[in-house]
Amino acid sequence: xxxxxxxxxxxxxxxxxxxxxxxxxxxxxxxxxxxxVEDAYGYVRVRGEVSGFKGPSPSGHCYFRLKDDxxxxxxxxxxxxxxxxRVKPEEGLDVVATGKLTTFAGSSKYQLVIDTLEPAGxxxxxxxxxxxxxxxxxxxxxxxxxxxxxxxxxxVIGVVTSPTGAVIRDILHRLSDRFPRxxxxxxxxxxxxxxxxxxxxxxxGFNALPERGPLPRPDLxxxxxxxxxxxxxxSFNEEIVVRAAADSIISLISAVGHETDVTLIDFAADRRAxxxxxxxxxxxxxxxxxxxxxxxxxxxxxxxxxxxxEQRRKELxxxxxxxxxxxxxxxxxxxxxxxxRLPRALRANAQIHHTQYSRVATRLAPQLLRxxxxxxxxxxxxxxxxxKASLVANxxxxxxxxxxxxxxxxxxxxxxxxAMRTLLAQRGARLExxxxxxxxxxxxxxxxxxFALVRDDAGHPLRSVAAVTAGMRLAIEFADGRVRATxxxxxxxxAPPAKPRPRSRTGEGSGGQGSLFGS
Numbered sequence: 001x002x003x004x005x006x007x008x009x010x011x012x013x014x015x016x017x018x019x020x021x022x023x024x025x026x027x028x029x030x031x032x033x034x035x036x037v038e039d040a041y042g043y044v045r046v047r048g049e050v051s052g053f054k055g056p057s058p059s060g061h062c063y064f065r066l067k068d069d070x071x072x073x074x075x076x077x078x079x080x081x082x083x084x085x086r087v088k089p090e091e092g093l094d095v096v097a098t099g100k101l102t103t104f105a106g107s108s109k110y111q112l113v114i115d116t117l118e119p120a121g122x123x124x125x126x127x128x129x130x131x132x133x134x135x136x137x138x139x140x141x142x143x144x145x146x147x148x149x150x151x152x153x154x155x156v157i158g159v160v161t162s163p164t165g166a167v168i169r170d171i172l173h174r175l176s177d178r179f180p181r182x183x184x185x186x187x188x189x190x191x192x193x194x195x196x197x198x199x200x201x202x203x204x205g206f207n208a209l210p211e212r213g214p215l216p217r218p219d220l221x222x223x224x225x226x227x228x229x230x231x232x233x234x235s236f237n238e239e240i241v242v243r244a245a246a247d248s249i250i251s252l253i254s255a256v257g258h259e260t261d262v263t264l265i266d267f268a269a270d271r272r273a274x275x276x277x278x279x280x281x282x283x284x285x286x287x288x289x290x291x292x293x294x295x296x297x298x299x300x301x302x303x304x305x306x307x308x309x310e311q312r313r314k315e316l317x318x319x320x321x322x323x324x325x326x327x328x329x330x331x332x333x334x335x336x337x338x339x340x341r342l343p344r345a346l347r348a349n350a351q352i353h354h355t356q357y358s359r360v361a362t363r364l365a366p367q368l369l370r371x372x373x374x375x376x377x378x379x380x381x382x383x384x385x386x387x388k389a390s391l392v393a394n395x396x397x398x399x400x401x402x403x404x405x406x407x408x409x410x411x412x413x414x415x416x417x418x419a420m421r422t423l424l425a426q427r428g429a430r431l432e433x434x435x436x437x438x439x440x441x442x443x444x445x446x447x448x449x450x451f452a453l454v455r456d457d458a459g460h461p462l463r464s465v466a467a468v469t470a471g472m473r474l475a476i477e478f479a480d481g482r483v484r485a486t487x488x489x490x491x492x493x494x495a496p497p498a499k500p501r502p503r504s505r506t507g508e509g510s511g512g513q514g515s516l517f518g519s
């Protein structure tokens with residue numbers, strides 16, 4: 001009995017602990033599970049076999065399963081993603097799916113929301129293609145920021161394709177059906193060893209055309225080729241073609257192969273078309289559809305305006321019904337009272353105006369008007385005479401003032417000429433004095449007095465004996481020329497300066513200047 005009591009107490013405590021567990025609603029628990037799964041896994045790559053695929057549902061979404069030999073995983077592809085996929089899911093297809101792992105609370109299951117789908121078991125060529133794709137993508141050639149918008153209605157379309165294939169005929173036929181445009185064809189080989197270089201040169205050639213040259217520059221370029229195997233389409237995977245497409249200033253549409261064929265030029269082009277015919281459809285709109293769309297927009301605009309008017313009319317009726325019924329009773333009574341008083345007021349007003357008219361009419365008698373006109377005429381004649389006399393006097397005063405100012409201008413001109421001559425004479429005298437002073441201070445004047453200037457071989461002046469060495473080349477400049485000399489002695493100790501010898505008044509002397517280098 002003791003053990004039974006202990007067991008009962010333990011179960012009671014366990015039940016009490018379970019009661020204290022926080023309570024979740026179904027939605028809260030589902031949201032918590034969803035967050036846990038998404039945070040723990042995020043984006044994953046799953047390899048498996050497509051199972052249960054029956055095509056898009058009526059909503060456009062695709063629901064199927066990925067399975068292997070031990071497990072099954074629910075998968076979904078949303079409508080927008082499915083339309084952009086290059087590889088579509090097929091029953092029994094072994095694929096590698098990339099997407100986000102999440103849960104679906106409606107049926108308490110987890111599922112994979114697929115963003116991309118690619119076939120499993122990539123061969124050597126596919127591996128090379130993927131490596132090249134990663135390399136070019138790392139360089140930014142596939143960035144969305146590089147892509148340009150297609151012109152809405154291009155005047156000239158350039159087509160890079162084989163001139164003998166069915167592709168060019170399909171494009172021309174589709175353009176003529178939708179909206180005829182001028183087409184320039186650059187013929188190239190679309191398969192073979194030289195095809196890649198030809199396609200790249202064609203894209204560069206269209207871009208090099210002058211905008212207003214004899215051959216018009218295209219507003220849009222379409223690079224097109226029919227379907228084929230991976231080896232047949234390999235020219236459009238070459239780097240030279242991809243780089244030419246990425247560097248194109250003109251908007252470019254890639255239409256290589258069929259819808260399931262993918263080449264690297266598709267990533268570098270501004271727009272990828274699944275087929276050449278689809279490229280022509282992207283290039284130009286349908287003229288009839290444009291006209292129909294304009295008509296539809298006009299009709300919708302008119303219908304919208306009519307709906308707005310009808311809505312305002314309904315609102316006004318509702319507001320009218322919501323108003324009190326007797327709200328207009330007092331204004332209506334006032335209107336009736338005023339309507340009764342209006343005839344009497346009109347008659348009184350007419351009588352008042354008639355009296356005023358009679359009073360004014362007596363003042364508008366013909367004789368009175370003639371007298372008034374005569375007085376006004378005399379007054380105007382007097383003003384006219386005064387104005388004429390004033391104009392004559394004013395003109396005379398202006399003539400006198402102009403003559404006085406003319407004399408002042410002439411006087412100022414003569415004074416300015418005299419001042420200019422005096423100033424020029426002063427400046428000339430100052431210049432002459434400066435020239436004489438310059439000549440007096442010039443070393444050439446010193447040389448004329450019998451002195452000489454000694455320079456070294458580099459042309460630098462020598463100012464002391466210590467600067468001269470034996471065998472040194474010297475240049476001695478006199479007043480009338482220069483001579484070359486060579487020092488053949490060494491410097492001697494400083495000697496007291498010799499007293500100057502008195503000059504002979506008769507101009508005779510025996511010494512002259514003497515030697516620059518001693519005795």
